[in-house]
Amino acid sequence: MLGLNRKDAMLLMVVVLLTLFAPFLLNPFPEGSSLAQFNAGYPDLMQRFVIFGIFAIGFNILFGLTGYLSFGHAAFLGAGSYAGVWMMKLLTMNVIPAIIVSVVVAGLFSLLIGFISLRRSGIYFSILTLAFAQMSFALAYSVLTPITGGETGLQLSLNDPRILGVSSTGDGSIPVTNLFGLEMRDSFEWEVGAWLFTFNAGYYVCAAVMLVAFYVAIRIFRSPFGMMLRAVKSNQQRMNYTGLNPKPYTLAAFVISGMYAGLAGGLMVSMDPLAGAERMFWTASGEVVLMTILGGAGTLIGPVLGAGLIKYMENIVSKINSTILHEWFAFMPDGIEDLLVTLVYPFIGKGWHLTLGIMFMLVVIFLPGGLVEGGQRIGRLFRRRDRKGTGVEAPAAEQRRKTPAE
């Protein structure tokens, strides 16, 4: 199917189903119940899951396959965001031109930075990319203010030309982003008993783009080009003496991953037309590294899982506070309740970074292959116990278990 082997086609199907039904899957708890705060099925967060999924899928093509660890990929996401907002200012609020231009601009930008940074490898490469990204951040923040909006960020205004659209709507407000008239903020809410599910147009646009991006990534992984990228990681000397030039392969991977980052940036501003320099900050570059490693560098689904997990923690775990903890442990004797709350408190709310850090350490030490390796190990245990699992069912079952957040 679609030029994929059976296993990859299964994986793609599973991801398609999960993204399609995410509004249900991410909202398992009834509205108003004490567990409702764990629901992640609201548009803003679901959009973020898939957008950062795209960012991580692209990053993995560079890092997972070639082993080149870039610490500056947020620069391309930022460049894509600015380009997208400019398209909305100058041309139209339709998201298609914005997304295309984001990808193109990020691609050109990554070609330039990649060309220079790839003169070195290993730690020097990482530092060069970090330096370039920080430089971009600093420039966007100061000198380039006319283009980037500096500290306030780049916003739409009522005076924008918008040649193919309108500068302002009839009631004097800024028009909203749309796809041929379908507004990105449009949502359809469905109440089923105590449950409330939200189906958001913007989310489904992002999800569709993510599925295409994921499909392209699978194709790249299974292509001769993908094999060459793994050869770059494995032994560049051997490549050279086998008549292959590793440089253009690595640069191509760098640009492709830069374009994925631009795509993510373009989608971000398509959902919320505002771009700020902080998107290029080094912590943003570090985050995508964490996502990829946490999920499993070099695996297909890993980066998406990592992105989902980190965004879930950032948005959900960070909101738990001590009042909520006290509610949870209320059934216990007072002394023990207080003790438990005191023990758990550092790991939730603002302390979610601590939990993430510990998880990251545990994964790197015990599961170098990330969550995907964890899933595979569980899968193997499972298969050993009941030997019924056939070759195709087992990995699919594995994927199902591994994708709670996506």
Add this chain to the structure above:
Amino acid sequence: MGILEVKNVSKRFGGLQALGDVNLSVAENTVHAIIGPNGAGKSTLLNCLIGKLIPDTGSVMFDGNSVLGRKPYEINQMGISRVFQTPEIFADLTVFENVMIPCFATRDGAFRMHALESVANEPDIVEQAETMLADVNMLDKRNVHAGSLSRGDKRRLEMAMCLSQQPKLLLLDEPTAGMARADTNNTIDLLKEIKDKRDITMCIIEHDMHVVFSLAERITVLAQGTPLVEETPENIKGHPKVREAYLGEAQV
């Protein structure tokens, strides 16, 4: 004129003259062995042929073209493949992928953006790689990670990788070191078979005289960076200069 012409090549590492004025001519479609004691400069000479090192002086002509100043991948694309003394393989990839990569390199050149094609959709390459693996008796190990192979298997794999490129000139740096006797004999048979099947020139460095005398048509003896003699195998046995080279200067 041989297919490979090395003229007045010398190479110095700091105070050490690794190669001093080496002249070597390898005739087309022959097997030429280079022997000599450890540290004689044999591997260094090969390094100068494939662009790993640039000689201080002299010239290296292959098939009428100079190789000096060319990048290693360009030299390989001219038709020179090399099996290294310590196996150079793609350790993280499977055995089968290891053989497919050189097949792609030979067919598609130094770079091709085949990002949306599928490896599974390349029947020619797959078949070529399978045949090559069958030739070195490694078809049963096709899905094994190359890094986990035994040393002897790594060498056989590397040889398969080089042979799959159908090079005009194959350089072999101690191809049977670390191999069991049976595998050594298989390797000799394989190389003979390849030689019979198509036009190929081989340059082989070997300490194992059994291998040398089974394959070589010409033998060059290298000692302390200079060629002492170049002879046929019959004439090399018992040659006084060869003994001298192997027994060392202490005798002189």
